[in-house]
Amino acid sequence: MTSDYKRFALTRAGQAVIVVLLAYVLTFLVISVLPGDAITNTLRDPQHGLSEEDIQRIVAFYGLDQPVIVQLLLSLGRFLTGELGFSLQSNLPVSQIVGDALPSTLTLATSALLIAIVFAVVIAYGAQYLPGRWAAIVRSIPSFFLSVPNFVIGLVLIELFAFRLHSFTTTDPNSPVATLFAAITLAIPVSAPLAEVLIASLDHESRQEYALVARSRGLSEAKLFAKHLVKPSALPSVAMVALIVGELLGGSVITETIFGRDGIGTVVQKAVTGEDQPVLQAVVSLSAVVFVAVNLVADLASPLLDPRVKLRESKLREKVSA
């Protein structure tokens, strides 16, 4: 741990905190563009069965009778202390709603990430080592994956494997097999950029002189791949995995809807239809926290993984444009 690295780590961590706070403010501003009486509509909706006192309490809690800036500061202050407020629809604490939905989405997103990594490695390996024509076909797979909407993949998988082959039933969305297919649905579009990055860096590395030297020493292509090419290609892939986390969170809205899973995506959908601002605010800002944290870890890890990496202050912007 050099003092250079410490300074780099502290600066990046500080920036991450600022970005999260600003993301909270931005989300708040976007959400409060909603016409003011939408909140009162939601609150006074007889379906929610809120008494006049409940409503008064909620209005006071969120400062709904005060200017937006006061509401923002109130809300931001609570967010900083980990207080997420109450749902306007069900009057339950937002942290409880999110906590209940989280395990399902975590299972889905983690499995999807693993599957996406497997897909990407297989595609990249095929693109590198299959004979000419096949390699060309494999190389076009990522672009195909990027062109198919998430919901189409899900519907096709359900049609094929649930309705025709009876591999799983849609009435039990949390069974392992149903979860697997939901994860594949989410993984396919996500694996595409990862595969593209892997293919590009493998192409680059296998042209380097050290690869030529290894080949001339008689190393087989498979050994060259495992021993020499994987490690330097891993670094850009780690950065890409960190970026993909956002897509996993966004994509879960669609995937959970199609497969009928109860997760964060379903919570978002309900909050959108019910104009449940505190829930929406919490989910979006927590997603930003997750995204920023994962990217911070990836940024902090990369100089440790590869000593050639220069310590730069903000890598996020450059990384994505690569």
Next chain:
Amino acid sequence: MTATLGYAQLRNVGTASKRLTAGLPPVTVVLSFAVILLVILWSLVPGLFTSFSPVTGDTASKLAAPSAAHWFGTDYLGRDQYARVVYGTASSVTSALVAVLIGLVVGSIIGLASGFRGGWLDSVLGRFVDVLLAIPGFLLAVVIVSSLGFQTINAAIATGVSAVAVFARLMRAEVMRVRSATFVEASYLQGGNRLHALLGHILPNAYRSVLVLAVLQFGTSILIIASLAFLGYGDPPPASDWGLLVASGKTYVTAPWLVYAPALVIVVTVLSVNRISRWLRKAK
């Protein structure tokens, strides 16, 4: 993107226009252009492609399988699915265009200002772009459309806003690349002012990459807007946006063509757009 221009590449730039007319692009690219042309015609003059109405159907022939008369079959009201797809094109494609335009214009302005002006403005705008990036794109689009109201045009605006960051970043990188090039310095030495350098040298050199991204983003926008329509965040029926058609078709398990036909149209369109974008990037 950051590669320095070698002699060979510089020569290529000069002969690019010649090469375009000399050799035809690959077959897949020609096919992609044909698909896009068809899609544009569908959105401009849908009446030429089908004699059926997209809103009224013949309930006697509801949920009919694809046939010579009804290419994509009919839906639960006996409406011709092909007609619904064709008439839904205008809204699906225009909204994707609107989204790209918003991302392109706003993003480019931010990127230009950021890269050209530098200093504190770059830091402030850079942080803003970081914030836009930190919120997952689709989630951001969902939140924006929910606060603007469920309409296709709002879905387009939301999609556009969530694309701003990508354009801003690319434009900034391109401007930074060109800003300190020798020919820009030479232009200053000859008495050119900053505006001249910006309009005469920096923009023309940056627009090519941005154009490639815009084409790619057009495909992505079609997908995002279709997803928003699928969730019911676009215009309600009888509008027939592609994503909405898939969503309403999925209830009829016995009539899978109601899902597959519009889904195939989305996939083929986006595939073509992506192919063209890749070709443009190579031709660069």
